[in-house]
Amino acid sequence: MKQTDKTCEVEKRPLKLVFGITYKCNIKCRHCCADNGDIQVPDPLHTDLLRWLNCLPRERVEMVCFGGGEPFLKYHDLIEYCKILKEKSISAATLTNGFWGKNKEHAVNMLQKIDGLKSIFISVDQFHQESISDEVIENSIDAVLKTGKYLLLKSTHISSEDKKNQQRKYAKYFPRVMTVSSRLMTAGAAGALSVEKFTLKNNPEQFGKDCTIGDLFVNHTGGVYLCCPTANQGKDSLNPFYLGNIDEDGWDTIFQNAGKNRILSSVLKRGPIFLVDLFKETPYYDELLNVEFYSECDMCYHLFKDEDKVSILNKYLKSNMNTKTETMGI
Numbered sequence: 001m002k003q004t005d006k007t008c009e010v011e012k013r014p015l016k017l018v019f020g021i022t023y024k025c026n027i028k029c030r031h032c033c034a035d036n037g038d039i040q041v042p043d044p045l046h047t048d049l050l051r052w053l054n055c056l057p058r059e060r061v062e063m064v065c066f067g068g069g070e071p072f073l074k075y076h077d078l079i080e081y082c083k084i085l086k087e088k089s090i091s092a093a094t095l096t097n098g099f100w101g102k103n104k105e106h107a108v109n110m111l112q113k114i115d116g117l118k119s120i121f122i123s124v125d126q127f128h129q130e131s132i133s134d135e136v137i138e139n140s141i142d143a144v145l146k147t148g149k150y151l152l153l154k155s156t157h158i159s160s161e162d163k164k165n166q167q168r169k170y171a172k173y174f175p176r177v178m179t180v181s182s183r184l185m186t187a188g189a190a191g192a193l194s195v196e197k198f199t200l201k202n203n204p205e206q207f208g209k210d211c212t213i214g215d216l217f218v219n220h221t222g223g224v225y226l227c228c229p230t231a232n233q234g235k236d237s238l239n240p241f242y243l244g245n246i247d248e249d250g251w252d253t254i255f256q257n258a259g260k261n262r263i264l265s266s267v268l269k270r271g272p273i274f275l276v277d278l279f280k281e282t283p284y285y286d287e288l289l290n291v292e293f294y295s296e297c298d299m300c301y302h303l304f305k306d307e308d309k310v311s312i313l314n315k316y317l318k319s320n321m322n323t324k325t326e327t328m329g330i
């Protein structure tokens with residue numbers, strides 16, 4: 001298939017959006033990448049979120065997921081957001097730590113009142129369960145299933161053994177409930193954890209084949225990025241993963257920018273290893289093969305630390321497509 005055909009697919013296909021509706025949380029996980037110590041990111045204004053959701057173009061959006069922080073701390077706002085999406089026939093989802101499952105009956109009533117909320121992603125792993133008991137999570141799972149919503153259990157693992165333990169623990173819910181596990185991102189509080197890392201030179205098989213690029217993340221000012229980890233990384237004007245601001249540019253421009261963004265189309269096709277391969281003809285390639293990281297997103301954090309590497313990404317974004325397509329072997 002030609003490069004242009006694949007780019008067209010991204011231009012037309014509906015994308016997922018993730019809104020961080022609050023950065024506050026009722027617990028403090030040791031691995032939380034939203035916990036930046038003393039630096040407090042303000043929550044988006046409720047009125048801004050209502051405006052951004054109300055003007056969403058339905059045909060360009062596959063799903064909206066509300067994340068945080070803990071979105072259920074904004075329960076009444078969540079009801080309003082899901083109502084808007086229901087009126088637009090856009091599927092709504094939320095990520096949560098499931099703390100609201102202390103009383104099963106109350107949890108069922110609470111979920112039933114969020115009309116339009118189709119899917120719930122509950123975080124379950126060794127870190128979350130230091131604060132939320134297994135019993136509370138079991139109640140939350142039962143409540144979600146009772147209300148007929150789609151349920152996905154999301155965990156973060158620090159080793160393949162850890163991943164297997166999580167899968168074993170929740171196997172009894174399969175196939176009614178799916179589980180998905182991703183590697184720890186050593187950002188925020190997780191930066192202080194001691195985890196085994198790898199290099200691309202010694203263990204290339206550890207590097208994942210895909211990532212969450214394309215789940216467009218909306219920050220508290222209405223800035224939209226290709227994925228959550230690349231939001232708020234330095235100046236937006238220099239960030240190759242920045243697509244625009246909802247109030248300043250509008251959704252149509254943001255979706256057009258996503259459709260034209262060569263990093264998005266290339267990583268969707270080749271996986272995050274594409275970002276490393278971009279540096280093959282540069283003096284940084286050897287460094288990228290030897291730097292230790294725990295996940296694919298860690299590699300992107302590494303790129304963002306260096307203005308020169310970011311400018312190489314920006315040059316790729318702006319370069320002539322046909323010439324570069326041959327050079328990159330896409």
Ligand code: SF4
Pocket residue numbers: 025026027028029031032033034035068069070097123128
């Ligand atoms: S539940 Fe999520 S947002 Fe809250 S502390 Fe844990 S990882 Fe962070």
Ligand code: SF4
Pocket residue numbers: 211212213226227228229230267272296297298300301
């Ligand atoms: S690997 Fe990079 S591009 Fe992919 S989701 Fe992580 S930060 Fe985004």
